[in-house]
Amino acid sequence: MQALHLGYHYIRDSAAPGPNCAPSRLRKQIEALKGDGYQFLTCGEVAGRLDAKEPLPDKHVTLSFDDGLRDQFTTAFPILQECGVPATFFVITCAFERKLPPVIGFQILIAELGAERLEREILPKVFAGTPYLDLLDPKRYDTSGRKMGEAPEMRRIKWMFNHWPSQSFKVEKLDEMFDGWLGSGSQERFACEYFMSADQLQAMADSGMEIASHTVTHPALDVTGLDEIEQELSRSRRMLYQLDIRASSFAWTFGGKFRPRARMIAGNTYMGSWNFLSELKTMPEHPYADLTDIPRLHEQVFLPGVG
Numbered sequence: 001m002q003a004l005h006l007g008y009h010y011i012r013d014s015a016a017p018g019p020n021c022a023p024s025r026l027r028k029q030i031e032a033l034k035g036d037g038y039q040f041l042t043c044g045e046v047a048g049r050l051d052a053k054e055p056l057p058d059k060h061v062t063l064s065f066d067d068g069l070r071d072q073f074t075t076a077f078p079i080l081q082e083c084g085v086p087a088t089f090f091v092i093t094c095a096f097e098r099k100l101p102p103v104i105g106f107q108i109l110i111a112e113l114g115a116e117r118l119e120r121e122i123l124p125k126v127f128a129g130t131p132y133l134d135l136l137d138p139k140r141y142d143t144s145g146r147k148m149g150e151a152p153e154m155r156r157i158k159w160m161f162n163h164w165p166s167q168s169f170k171v172e173k174l175d176e177m178f179d180g181w182l183g184s185g186s187q188e189r190f191a192c193e194y195f196m197s198a199d200q201l202q203a204m205a206d207s208g209m210e211i212a213s214h215t216v217t218h219p220a221l222d223v224t225g226l227d228e229i230e231q232e233l234s235r236s237r238r239m240l241y242q243l244d245i246r247a248s249s250f251a252w253t254f255g256g257k258f259r260p261r262a263r264m265i266a267g268n269t270y271m272g273s274w275n276f277l278s279e280l281k282t283m284p285e286h287p288y289a290d291l292t293d294i295p296r297l298h299e300q301v302f303l304p305g306v307g
């Protein structure tokens with residue numbers, strides 16, 4: 001059996017604040033996969049067939065798009081329709097209430113206010129009176145795991161942000177920073193600019209695309225408390241249900257390895273949970289050994305005509 005699962009984020013020609021695939025590249029990849037005889041399934045179909053002990057096609061592929069980004073509706077969706085292939089969209093549900101998930105909200109704050117101003121002027125005020133004030137101590141900066149090509153001040157600020165342990169604290173402080181420094185209504189405006197709307201989501205669901213869960217606020221699930229994880233997983237499912245969407249698939253945020261208890265929560269809430277390989281090697285021989293941890297590849301490592 002040849003199984004290939006490709007994951008995407010932004011789909012645009014211009015530079016994006018996260019991983020990006022040009023629309024022409026997406027089209028080429030789909031054509032190459034079709035030419036190679038791959039059958040296109042949604043993530044939900046794969047997990048559903050495995051659960052029902054039904055056979056999967058010998059050669060099959062899933063395309064999945066994370067975060068519910070607007071590009072995916074305006075640019076990827078028409079390409080998928082033209083090519084006649086289904087895909088899975090793992091969405092962050094707070095965006096439908098026009099709130100930003102902290103990870104993307106913070107990227108926007110850095111872009112709008114500058115990393116240095118955030119660190120020197122804004123965060124000391126935001127952290128004042130909280131247990132997180134010591135995060136501003138330069139001695140605490142971890143220099144490992146930084147991304148290539150990022151300026152040092154960017155690494156520092158992202159490290160600091162990722163080490164605020166409580167997701168609810170991040171959500172609360174993000175509100176405060178958007179209102180206080182970018183003006184009231186700014187968060188809503190950016191949420192509309194970056195994420196697709198509930199109507200757009202429903203249009204995709206109506207045309208046969210799978211809509212699935214990627215939590216409510218995109219927490220870092222390796223450091224988040226188990227109660228908070230349980231809430232994030234079940235609430236996002238409920239929010240989609242209110243839009244008449246039955247989500248059976250889930251994508252782990254940030255990829256990586258998770259505690260057995262977190263995997264159990266995912267297994268109790270969704271039929272299949274999809275990850276990104278932490279190292280970009282080829283797919284393992286048995287990708288379905290654990291339905292709470294089905295590996296995907298970043299599309300960047302997939303070359304048209306190969307695989």
Ligand SMILES: [Zn+2]
Nearest residue numbers: 066067253254
């Ligand atoms: Zn994500």
